[in-house]
Amino acid sequence: MENFLASLFTFQGFAFYLFSFLTIILFWITVMSNNVLYAMTSLASGMVLISGFFFILGADFLGVVQLIVYVGAVMALYSFAMMFFDATREIKEKNTNGAVVFVLGGLSALMLVLMFAAPIHSESIQALYPMHEGVGNAQDVGIVLFTKYLVPFEVAALMLLVAMIAGIILAGKKMDKSLTEMMDEDAGEDEILTQKDEK
Amino acid sequence: MDYILSILVFFPAIAALLGFVIDKDSARVYGVTVAAIEFFLSLWLWFSFDGTNAGMQFVELIPVIPDFGVNYYLGVDGISLFIILMTTMMTLIGIMSLSVKENVKNMIITLLFLEMTMVGVFVSLDAIIFYLFWELSLVPMLYIIGAWGGSLRVYAAVKFFLYTFAGSLIMLVGMLFMAYTYQSLTGVWSFALTDWYALVLPVNYQMWLFAAFFIGFAIKVPMFPFHTWLPYAHGQAPTIGSVILAAVLLKMGTYGFVRFSLPLFPDAAVIWITPIAVLSIIMIIYTAMVAYAQKDMKQVIAYSSVSHMGIVMLGIFAMNAEGIGGSVFQMLSHGIVSGALFMLVGVIYDRRHTKMMDEFGGIAAVMPKYAVIFGIMLMASVGLPLTIGFVGEFLVLVGFYQVSPIMTILAGTSIIIGSVYMLSLFKKSFFGPVTKEENKNLKDLDAKETWSLVPLVAIVVWLGIYPKPILDPIDNSVKAMLNFMDEKAITQEAKDMIHVAKSTKEAK
């Protein structure tokens, strides 16, 4: 317990524990809350904290990318999507077999913890692409990214393009009419149908 | 011509394909001509077959998958020759007496395909080709029972197919394992039977392989616990289906024992003698009693063929020339006799559309010719001397007496309980006054039926009085096989049990 307290007082330790504690709470809210808005906001803030983690770990470029792409783009997407689904209503969730879910989740958590807690530092692993001390993280990443991982990078780019097009096509149908009109329209048809029978 | 075997196998198939072109109403004539040609080809094979040479003749070997040792390897010897002859004859007679009315063309085509697969099974000397034809023979029979059968036909056809298929899968596993051991010992892949004969396996290997082959063949024979598909298959099959099923398909199982299990695993075979003998005796006595309890004429004959196959199984495991030769001859005699009996049931079924025995009574007065032929076939099936039934049964019982006297006496009761159920069938249907109105004006046998039954009666009497031309080739091949098994057997008690006939010793 002592070294735990001791490490609290170093910057590294304090930041780490703060961030991890907050992230767990936030993600717990995302997962557990019945209100979509709460879930989304806690998710967003959670991701910001994770970028914090990256910074502690010295992966600055990664942290920034996380901030921009994840928090920015993905959360923006979600919020726009939310506008489609009438998220205002409280989500009544029939959470069946709650016990099973918690048992499973708890068990998997326990197992993972056990596995990772065990000393896995085996000396034989030597770095494939060693970090260079002097150079900044972004430069390092850039060199490796554009030399060794060029092909995956290009493929990722292509994938993103495909995703964009897919997103547009899927969501784009009948974009001109608003959702609510469509709802009336369907209902309307039924009325027309029913009226015809009565006449 | 030296490709006679391939012609024998594939001629009916090609003819069947051409059959699609033939128009409906001349399909029967076409079927009869093709079957007749096939029969004369097999007769030609018999005449050019050299009875004294016990080894394989007319051998054809074309490598199909060289690096796995699967080759198109055909050959015929004393044992398989006459079963082929019987197959072609029974198909010919079956087609001649075909009483099926609707879509006769498809029936002819299926029958010709069936003939190809049946002849293929008996000529092939390569395990995979044997297995190929073995499985293919199920398909046409499935259609015959499934399409032209009685009320429960789909259940019976599917049960028949799946039951035999499951058994033969286990046999396939055995074959693959056998090929694998062959490869591990000699370094070369081969499925050829003659190579496998040369392979001497340790006893525990033999036991396992014997068990695998046993299940595949036992279901087909059918042996006691696995026989319940037969009454359904016969009950629902049309007459032609029952005739072919009883005459040929049951023989594949016993032929498999003689061709595969005995020569490949002599020691295991000797160890398995007692269990199989006990099973066969149960088969003989139990099914004979069940036959006595039957109400349906066709079921009586179905169960009687299980009982006769019990005798054949006994003969195979008598491990001496008399026993095995007797069982091969009994296969032929059972094929002809039970085939004829099923045809006879078909005759009365066509007239009265029922097979229940108490529906008939006193038919002997109404249909004398039919009663005479039925009587002769009955006496053959009961094993009256000077008919074909006696020779096989006598030789089997003589052969098995050397193995164990008590079991032979138990098996011998088959002639008693055999006559019990056959005579009670004959009395219920043929003797007594003509009670039912419908039976009063039944027509006697017409030309088609007489022309298909009279040759069978002739063969039953001829082979009963003078079986020499059939017995000699079988005798030579069986003695050669026993001699081979005796040299190949490892364990001492196998050597003592396998009784090599003295005549082979002098001949050596």
Place this chain on the structure above:
Amino acid sequence: MIGLSHYLIVSALLFSIGLIGVLRRRNLLMLFFATEVMLNAVNIAFAAISHFYNDLTGQMFAFFVIAIAASEVAVGLGILIVLYKKHGSLDLDDLATMKG
């Protein structure tokens, strides 16, 4: 001192929270959130390992995970919208059309 195992434990915990979310949620959108949580948990682990083993591969992987997550969300939401139009609800129990 904060070691690698600390980070791994945290990411494991976050992963399990994500897993609980996935299992518990009936609403498809909320399910997406939970998957996002799991992805981020994994990223932390990657970053931690790359930091402690002084090897950039970890970060590379993290990048690609982010790329994939982004495209996944795009397509996912597209499908969600179509589903919503068709079924009018995102609740999994109503969408059980593929019944065996």
Place this chain on the structure above:
Amino acid sequence: MMENLVYIALFAPLVSSLFAAMFGMSQRKTFVGVIASLLLFTSFVASATLAVEVFTTGEAIAVTMMQWIGMGDLYIPFGFVVDQVSVTMMTMVSLISTIVHVYSIGYMDHDKSFNRFFSYLSAFVFSMMVLVMSDNFAGLFIGWEGVGVCSWLLIGFWYHKPDQSREDNPSISPSWAANEAFIMNRIADLGMLVGLFILYWNVGSLQYDAVFAAIPNLDQWILNGAAIALFIGAMGKSAQFPLHTWLTDAMEGPTPVSALIHAATMVTAGVFLVIRANPLFAVTPEVSYFIAAIGTFVAFFAASMALVNRDLKRIIAFSTLSQLGYMFAAAGLGAYWIALFHLVAHAFFKALLFLGAGNVMHAMHDELDIFKMGGLKKVMRPTYIYMGLASLTLAGIFPLAGFFSKDAIIETAFNEGTYILWIMLVVTAGMTAFYSFRQVFLTFHGTERYDHHEIHPHEMYKFVLIAMSPLAILAVIAGFFKDGFETFVTSLLPAYHMSEHTHHYVWLLTAIVTLFAVGGILLAYFKYNKGLERNEKLENSFIYKLLANQYYIPKLYEELISKPYAMISEKFWHGVDMKIVDRTVDGVAHFLYKSGDVNRRMQTGNLSHYLNWMAVGAVVLMVAAAVTAMIG
């Protein structure tokens, strides 16, 4: 020349059978009967010339036609030998069958399947000739089974008769009796087959000469086994004790059949087998004594049942059974030639008795109950003389054949020192005399107990009576040929002479037997000559009922064997076949179907369920990985 005489003797009956078979379906044609009888007569002439030939030259004629079965070391040819024993049997069989053929032309004249009858009868004679003439046990077995089948055909000749309850027809119906006869013979044939196997595996061949040559170097228990097995076969065919019920039921067949098959030829096949295989039985004293004991018991047993029987043909059947007992007693005690002599003599007078009974039946419109006959003496004089003469011979009165052959047997019983057998045989001789004359007096003497306006008995056709005359003559004169017969036959069979001791008593022994016989006749005379007075007390006394129901043995067989057999097979079919074996097979299929069905329920279509299952899988894998890591 001799060879084709053998073939003629053998194949003439076959030719006549095939010839008659050709007309099997068509209407009655007398020429079929005539030609059949002529062919039979040629066979008799051939056998007679062969007999003379064998008598003069003294050595046998052996002929091998072709190979029958050859497999492994087993070699069975179609071989025929004509030696002293087989030629006597051949002549006897062919003579009696010729007479019976001629007789049945008259007897069966108004039966619509007249031709079919002759074909079956000639087929029977052919198989009997094969049985008698073959030179190996397998050939004997061919004849054995052939005779069984022909008797099945002939007993069930009137197959159209419906089944009746046991009360009004003890043997239910001809077809039932035929099946019973065939199956009972088959039971004994199994024993015979086992005997064949024992001989084959220990001797290497089934030829008579090979087997008899090999007997000295076979050990005792094999010989005993073979002897017992062969005797079981003989017991079935000659209807000895346990397997005797089929003989009385066989009376359902037409009378010529009973005369030929169930009196003269077929039933004596068992005795012929014991005589033919005498070297084997001579070497096994215990089995021979057992045969003698069984023979005597059956003699007494059958005679007792005949005392009270009311059916004309059944009484004669019982007397055949009893005389067979005598023959087995003689053969068992070693006096083979005496057994053969009695066999031949018995054949003559028993056939005569049966044919006479046939005449009576014919006259009385198939009425068989002797209580409903009487006073036929006046109307059927010749038949009366014939049956009286035959009964006298049967009783063993001095000048007739029965006296010589039966007394010789009783003397051997005395000579062998087996006094109990001797006493029983003497008592049975008395009983035989009583019941045969009871039957004669009840049918021919006393008041007519049948009602006149329905039945007016008339004598049989002339030619039939003439045809019966040779039998009568032989029955009378056969006794005088005893010594000639002995020298002729003992050149093959072991000679058997009474010891000095018995010679000394011979007159006393014959006196005792004749006394018993005459006593029996007188008792019958006083009791039944005037007519029949039934006294109720005797008839429902226990012994009377016991004997009338043949010691309840047929009912016993019915209850203990045929009913349980049918019940068990029914149980087997429903219980084992349907329930157990079939159920297991369908059970396997059903199990597979059910398990498939359970899995189907997992596809709920609900995504979260799948996720749950996925998570469960992941967790399980992790646990497994951890555990293996821990252990490993």
